[in-house]
Amino acid sequence: MAKESKHCSFCGIAASASVPMIAGTEGYICEACVQLASQVVSSWGKKKELNEMQTTLPKPLEIKAILDQYVIGQNLAKEILSVAVYNHYKRLKHESSKADGLGEADTNVEIGKSNVLLIGPSGTGKTLLASTLAKIVGVPFTVADATTLTQAGYVGDDVENILVRLLDVADGQISKAEWGIVYIDEVDKIARSPEQAFGTRDVSGEGVQQALLRLVEGSHVKVPAKGRRKDHSGSDTVTVDTRNILFIAGGAFPGLEKHVEKRLMPPKTAIGFHAEVSNPDDKPSLEAMLNATQPDDLKRFGLIPEFIGRFPVLAPLEPLDVDALIQVLTEPKNALVKQYQQLFAFDEVELEFTQDALVEIAEKAIARNTGARGLRSIMETVLRRTMFDVPSKENVSRCIVTAEVVKGEGEIQLVECDTREEPKLQRLSGGE
Ligand SMILES: Nc1ncnc2c1ncn2[C@@H]1O[C@H](COP(=O)(O)OP(=O)(O)OP(=O)(O)O)[C@@H](O)[C@H]1O
Ligand SMILES: [Mg+2]
Numbered sequence: 485m486a487k488e489s490k491h492c493s494f495c496g497i498a499a500s501a502s503v504p505m506i507a508g509t510e511g512y513i514c515e516a517c518v519q520l521a522s523q524v525v526s527s528w529g530k531k532k533e534l535n536e537m538q539t540t541l542p543k544p545l546e547i548k549a550i551l552d553q554y555v556i557g558q559n560l561a562k563e564i565l566s567v568a569v570y571n572h573y574k575r576l577k578h579e580s581s582k583a584d585g586l587g588e589a590d591t592n593v594e595i596g597k598s599n600v601l602l603i604g605p606s607g608t609g610k611t612l613l614a615s616t617l618a619k620i621v622g623v624p625f626t627v628a629d630a631t632t633l634t635q636a637g638y639v640g641d642d643v644e645n646i647l648v649r650l651l652d653v654a655d656g657q658i659s660k661a662e663w664g665i666v667y668i669d670e671v672d673k674i675a676r677s678p679e680q681a682f683g684t685r686d687v688s689g690e691g692v693q694q695a696l697l698r699l700v701e702g703s704h705v706k707v708p709a710k711g712r713r714k715d716h717s718g719s720d721t722v723t724v725d726t727r728n729i730l731f732i733a734g735g736a737f738p739g740l741e742k743h744v745e746k747r748l749m750p751p752k753t754a755i756g757f758h759a760e761v762s763n764p765d766d767k768p769s770l771e772a773m774l775n776a777t778q779p780d781d782l783k784r785f786g787l788i789p790e791f792i793g794r795f796p797v798l799a800p801l802e803p804l805d806v807d808a809l810i811q812v813l814t815e816p817k818n819a820l821v822k823q824y825q826q827l828f829a830f831d832e833v834e835l836e837f838t839q840d841a842l843v844e845i846a847e848k849a850i851a852r853n854t855g856a857r858g859l860r861s862i863m864e865t866v867l868r869r870t871m872f873d874v875p876s877k878e879n880v881s882r883c884i885v886t887a888e889v890v891k892g893e894g895e896i897q898l899v900e901c902d903t904r905e906e907p908k909l910q911r912l913s914g915g916e
Contacts, residue, residue, distance in 0.1 A: 492517055529659070541577070544570045547620065554616045554818075555609045556811045557802060560775075561602060564799040565613060565732070568600050569621055569665070572730045576623070576663050579728070597727075599700060599794060601671070601782075602734035603774055604801025607855020610734040614667035617732075624654040624664035630733075631673045635691030643695045647707045647724050658722060665730045668696070672735030675786025693791045700794045702727030733795055741773040743781040748773070774800040804855055809846035812856045813837075820859055824867060831875050833883060835867075840887035848890065862890070870896045 490499035493511030497503055505512040542550075544566035551562045575595045602610045611627075618625040628646040646666055654661035676690040699705060706721040748768065768776075777800060779792045804812065814821050821837060828835040837845075845862050852858035866889060874880055881901040888894030 541573050542570070542620070547617075550620050551613065551616055554816050555612055556815060557804065557808045558604075558609050558613065561604070561609075561613060561799040561801050564600060564797055565602075565617060568598060568730065568732070568797065569617065571595075571598065572623070572663075572665065575728065579663075597702075597730050598797050599731040599733070600797045600799055601792075601795035602732065602799045602801060603737050603740065603777055604734075605770065605774075605803050605855055606736045606738070606853075607857030608801045608804055609856070610736075610801060611669055614669065614732060614734060617665070617667070621665060624650055624661055625667070626650045626653050626664065627667045627669060630668050630670045630692065630735075633674070633692045633695070635695055643692065643699050644705055644707050646699065647705055647726070650729070651707065651722070651724065658724060661729075662725050663728050665732065668731060668733045670735055671733040671787075672737040672740075672785070676788065689786070690788060693788050697790050697794065699726050700731045700791075702729075731795070737782070737785055740777065740781060740785050741770055743784040744773040744776055744778075747778070747781060748776060771800075771802045774802070806843060806846040806850065809849055809856060809859065810842045813842055813845065813859060820863055824863060827871070828874070828883065833874055833880055835883050835885070837885045838887065841885045841890050844887040844890040866890055867896075870898075874898070 490505050490507075490512050491497065492499075492503075492505060492514035493508075494513055494517040497514050497516075499505045499512065499514075503514055505514055506518065544563070547566035547569055548562045551566070555562065575597065578595055602613065604610055614627055618627065626646065626649045628649065632641045633643055633645075634641065646668070647661070650664045650666060651658065651661045654664060674689050674692045674696075676693075702725070704723050704725050707724050709720050709722045745768070777798055779789070779798075782792050783789055813819055821835075821842075825835045845859065845866070848862050849856065849858040852862075866885060870883055874883065877898070879901045880898045882899040884897040884899065886894060886897070889896050
């Protein structure tokens with residue numbers, strides 16, 4: 485009896501030496517059909533993961549409104565970031581509709597990403613903006629610190645580790661991580677160091693910039709799987725496509741304004757008795773100079789042109805003035821004054837700052853030149869003694885901080901519970 489020939493039940497191809505079949509209870513399936521089925525199933529998974537991420541699609545105005553609750557001022561940077569994140573969502577939506585209709589109709593335009601570079605003095609809210617964004621975006625978000633990175637093969641983190649962290653946040657789902665947002669902090673620290681121009685390799689500076697190029701641009705990067713779901717090859721790495729990952733970089737770039745200034749106002753050569761000497765008052769403000777930053781200035785600072793080119797959107801942050809610092813002290817959801825008031829409230833003590841005291845704290849912070857970062861240490865110094873004494877005092881109900889206390893010329897007033905109408909003041913040393 486002639487042996488019955490085997491055919492694939494899906495495509496009908498006949499079995500041969502080069503077309504092996506897998507047998508089922510009712511029929512057969514060929515290798516090509518198995519692969520096709522696997523692709524279809526994985527595209528279902530991908531679509532499901534993409535759909536999961538876009539349940540909420542906040543508008544730029546809504547994103548900014550949330551940032552406003554935590555970050556004072558910086559309207560330009562907030563607007564730029566809100567738009568960047570919103571466009572990221574739109575690209576995601578576009579991509580998943582492509583997955584739906586398998587790339588037909590009006591969806592064959594490929595939308596590229598616009599990475600953002602935040603530039604602003606220390607303590608003006610760059611890291612705060614990024615960590616606040618992390619709270620509100622519906623896609624995986626991770627913050628990486630450029631100072632810990634080194635070129636591959638040297639002691640330190642390889643740039644691929646950024647993707648490992650993103651994968652962790654995405655619960656190991658690669659297609660989710662591929663739509664994540666990465667914030668790279670302190671990028672000014674990987675500027676090329678001038679001393680290393682000759683001979684030695686700049687493995688933590690220019691080397692890192694070069695290693696980041698590939699990641700930021702969009703490529704297939706092999707990432708150690710570490711017990712995660714592995715790819716088809718069964719190797720211990722997984723491949724992450726970074727084409728759709730949005731990168732936001734931030735740095736203080738101290739001294740960048742000098743390069744901008746040189747470009748904007750070339751120094752006048754003042755020689756002779758009648759030469760015009762430039763007036764230092766004509767100098768544009770730090771804010772104006774940061775706003776005028778051009779890629780060329782960043783190049784002079786020590787970033788390589790290829791790196792700058794991959795961050796087409798520059799977002800300047802403004803230095804915080806006295807009013808802004810007072811707002812930082814009192815307004816955000818977890819403002820410093822609120823934090824210390826809460827600490828005192830645990831001992832059932834009210835903590836009060838007079839308006840003058842707040843102005844004085846803000847002015848001191850400006851003198852320190854560390855932006856809002858200086859506020860906490862000033863507060864600590866001012867309140868240190870009181871925080872030491874008050875818990876052991878039974879009947880104190882209020883502490884009042886005045887400008888004199890901040891200046892170090894007076895003491896914090898302690899008001900006792902039972903004598904509220906007629907405050908009996910105890911003297912306690914405070915301030916610096
Ligand atoms: N615009 C702001 N609004 C509210 N708080 C702020 C603002 N800027 C800074 N702060 C406060 O100062 C602290 C330091 O700010 P942040 O870490 O964002 O500084 P940075 O800009 O990243 O500085 P650096 O360049 O030194 O890293 C924050 O924890 C926050 O409490
Ligand atoms: Mg920072």
